[in-house]
Structures are given as structure tokens and as C-alpha cells.
Amino acid sequence: MIITGAAGFIGSNLTEHLLQEGHEVVGIDNLDDYYSGKTMFLERSIEDSNFSMVRGDILDLELMKKTMKGADAVVHLAAQAGVRFSVRDPLKSHMVNVVGTLNVLIAAAEGGVKRVVNSSSSSVYGNIDQRPVTETDEPRPVSPYATSKLAAEIYCRQFHELYGLDTVSLRYFTVYGPRQRPDMAIRIFTERILNGLPPQIFGDGEQTRDFTYIDDVVAAIRSAMIAPDLKGAALNISGGRPITINRLVQELKEVCGRRELEPIYLPPQAGDVNHTWGDPSLAMKLLGWKPRIGIKEGLRRYVEWYRTSEERRTYLGAQTMPGTSLARLAISEPLIHNQMDGLFSNMK
């Protein structure tokens, strides 16, 4: 099985899960400098003899063809994530998310891959009323990131229709849990609250998010790798129970034992949507899956990980900015590793 973006938040959790199940996994990741610290997420996997890591770029079509030939399944997670980043740099979002996905699809189709699980996003829906969106609702993206994710989805469906490649796109609704990206709200709130600083909320805090716990997302991907008759579909992968950001912050303060910290309110951010709420019924039906972890339990697990995991060593210092320590390790040739050797050990 191939996982693009294996070093990232969702990718590293999925990789560990698949290795625990005894599968052979090849991870592809260029260790992009959008944020630092992620090599640590691969430390456990890299010890497993069933794991190989290709350090390379999904924009390198020849590398994708070489790596994907004959794979049972490709889970495509590599992306330039971040709505706000995409407002600053729409071209990079487009290149990685659209052209990169096209490369993955071309390589998979040529290489006889049996199933491609693409990663889409709730952001494709844009601004919706407060009701759960279903896959029949018309997407109206309001950021370059969302546009790129929708374009990638459409390519996935077309590759099914035109070339018979078996694809499915999963629209994740705000995923959280251990290793969550440092640009995401729960991570930022947690860091501030645990440091005794007031959480900063963009807007009035009455915007809602349908948060989805990482283990539920991994379970959905696992099912999507093997479920029959998906035919290029796009499916909502959501917890299905949205809460306001004000309520989220309240819950987090409780879990962290810092109820006294009053939030600071800042102007809303361009590109952000007001509400996300996904109806997961179609995914439940087609994948035989259901979300299991509610927000209280999910936040408890996240904060416990945040407080105790060794992975904090690099995660705590992680920044979303170019030119981090990863840049000095830039290499021109893709390397294949299946041991914790020089490349990874000197990135800690």
C-alpha cells in the first residue's frame, strides 16, 4: 500500500495503523517545510521492516510512476493544507493539490493500482446554512484551497469514468487528535491554554465546526481502501455533531483545568467559512463505517497526548513557516529508506 503524505498528521497515524495490521506500506513525502517536526511522527514506523519511505515530491511524475506500479491501494494525503496559506499563496496550493493529484492519478492508472483513496475537504462546500450538508449539495468553494480540493475530486471522478481507475474522495471535516497540524485551531488553543495564555478566537466564536477525531478518520480510510462499488464518489467523513468555537474553547479549558482564561476575540480571517456540518450517512452506508469518538473524549485524548507524548519534543516548537530546519536538508535525488538512518536521525 502506498501512502502519499505519510509524514503528516493523518498520514503518520494511518501508516502506524496499517503497519500494526501487518501490511506492507510505502510512504511518499517530500517533508515539505510548511511546518516542522513531522519526521518525529515516522520514528515508530521506520523501525518496522514492512515500512519503506520514499522522500520525494508528488510533482515528480516519473517518481510517482516508479513507486506506484502494481500497488493494491494508494491513499493520497499529500497536499498543501491550510485555507489561510492558500489565500497567501494560491499557486502553491494549486500546484501541489491539483497538479500533484493529477500526477498521482496518472501514475496509478498506468501502474494498475486497484484503488485510490483521495483526500478532499469539507471546505469544498463553502458557506452553508446551519444544516448538515450532503454530497448532493452544490459545492461553492470560497478559498483557493477549497477550489483545489474540488478540482482534485473532479479529476478523481473523471479518472474513474474515463480510464476505469477505481477512486473515491473522502471529504474530511476538521480532523483533530494526536499530531494535529500546528496551524489548526485545537492545537493553537491548547498550547495557549496550557501556557496560561487566553485563547484567541477569530470572529465572534459563534461559527461552528464539525470536528472529527483522527481514529475515526483512519477507520474511514481503512474501509474506503476495500469497500466495493465506490465509483469515483465523494463522501462526507464527519463526526456529524458540530459545536461552536466558543463551546470548543470552553471544553478545552475544562480539560486543561484552566477555566478562568477568558478568550480574546480577533477579526475574522479571509477564506474561513462560518459553519461546517456534514451528514456522514452516505459514508456510513457505503463504507460500513461510523464516527465513534465524541468531542469531550477526543479532546481528553488529545490533551493527554499533548501533555505526555515524547513526540512533543519537536511538535511544541513546530511552526508554519517556510525556511525551517527542514530546508537545510533539501536534497535533489529521491531517497528510499526503511531504517532510521542519517536522513531522519539528523532531522530531530
Ligand SMILES: NC(=O)c1ccc[n+]([C@@H]2O[C@H](COP(=O)([O-])OP(=O)(O)OC[C@H]3O[C@@H](n4cnc5c(N)ncnc54)[C@H](O)[C@@H]3O)[C@@H](O)[C@H]2O)c1
Ligand atoms: N487535517 C484536516 O482537518 C483535514 C481536513 C480536510 C482535508 N484534509 C486533507 O487531508 C490530507 C492530510 O492532511 P494533514 O492534516 O495530515 O496535513 P499535513 O500537512 O500534516 O500532511 C500533508 C503531508 O504532505 C506532505 N507534502 C506536502 N507537499 C508535498 C509534495 N509536493 N510531495 C510530497 N509530499 C508533500 C507534507 O510534507 C505532509 O507530511 C490533505 O490532503 C488535506 O488537504 C485534512
